[in-house]
Amino acid sequence: MTTPDASASTASEAHISRWWRVVGGVLMNLALGSLYAWSVFVAPLEKEFGWKRADTSQVFTWAVVVFALSFIIAGRLQDKLGPFKVSITGCILLTVGFLLSAHTDSLTYLIVCFGVVVGIGNGFGYATPIPVMAKWFPDKRGLAVGLAVAGYGGGSAIFGPMANLWLIPTYGWRTTFTILGAIFFVMTLVGSFLLKNPPAGYQVPGWAPAAKAKIVATTHEFTPGEALRTPAFYFMWVAYALGTAAGLMVISQLVPFANSMKIPGEALAAMTLVIGATGNASGRIFSGWMSDALGRLNVLRLMIGISAVAMPLLFLTGSNVAMLYVMVFVVFWCYGTQLSVNASTTSDFWGTKNAGINYGLLFTAWGVAGIIGPRIGGKLFDHYQNYEAAFYWAGGLAVVALIFELLARRPSPPATANA
Secondary structure (H helix, E strand, O other), rough: OOOOOEEEEEEEEEEEHHHHHHHHHHHHHHHHHHHHHHHHHHHHHHHHHOOOOHHHHHHHHHHHHHHHHHHHHHHHHHHHHHHHHHHHHHHHHHHHHHHOOOOOOOHHHHHHHHHHHHHHHHHHHOOHHHHHHHEEEOOOOOOHHHHHHHHHHHHHHHHHHHHHHHHHHHHHHHHHHHHHHHHHHHHHHHHHHHOOOOOOOOOOOOOOOOOOOOOOOOOOOOHHHHHHHHHHHHHHHHHHHHHHHHHHHHOOOOOHHHHHHHOOOOHHHHHHHHHHHHHHHHHHHHHHHHHHHHHHHHHHHHHHHHHHHHHHHHHOOOOOOOHHHHHHHHHHHHHHHHHHHHHHHHHHOOOOOOOHHHHHHHHHHHHHHHHHHHHHHHHHHHHHOOHHHHHHHHHHHHHHHHHHHHHHHOOOOOHHOOO
């Protein structure tokens, strides 16, 4: 028979161990976030194979779309099988995709290896940390999810400059793919072993939700079908798609845009990737923390509104190094907010039991953004040979996203749940 003291000890140990789950999520996402560092491979690939910007943009687009679609499958598997089996699958696929990309000899081959294989690896790896954090941290859900997914935003801050300033110039882009693949294998392997669900009936010691708090999680566990029947899902989906499309339009072209601004020195231009990744990670963490106090939708609306103004300003002030860095940081902060706070909102609005599949369905919006953002950016650049139109388009997309976010409301449980 378990004594009260033993039960309290077990609960306390579980409470402490939940922070190790955050470490696992960060490690996993740091490696997966290499997807954002794709732009460092653009120039070497275009130089060697004579590809146009619209060609190399296809690779990133495929990776984003496959990532989003595989996330749905991985989310459902995570809900049923637990996080380890799904995350270890992501670990293997991510590694294999990078190793195969080192042998690229055609655009189709690269699309398959990086766009499809790495994309699926991202979907399976990214599907596990968010539901795990949501279950362990009902008291600090926004902060915990933000910390875990901040790694995805911060990965490019580490591996982007490493590849752009050292690995590619020293070893070439092919060896760089191989080196990164080996590093990512170790990181995602460790992360997979750390990601575990809490024990059944886990409760945070000494915590109970306040009745009048701005953040009140649903007591009804929505099935995917029930979530899809709520108007909030569609308003949030459109806002998510258009808001992140604006950010991806910048992310996929960041280093080439900085170079086009005549910034003196390769290192200063590449630093925009670090600044952007720092803003991306900061937005995920601090906006997640803010949403715990101010409300999820309030923070999303605020950051999308700021993004609508910041996109054109980034282009207009881009020739000044200091202003370029400031505006890149702001744009990426607003973008990172959407990846973090939408994930927390999913668990608050529709429950944690089916959080993997429900957020996977909402996350398809990001996959659509991967089509809209990079392709529009690439086409506009090829047509005008500058970035002006792309940045104004991005600002317009953010305005429409804000309108839909303003229409979203917390869903009510279905009538059958109250019968």
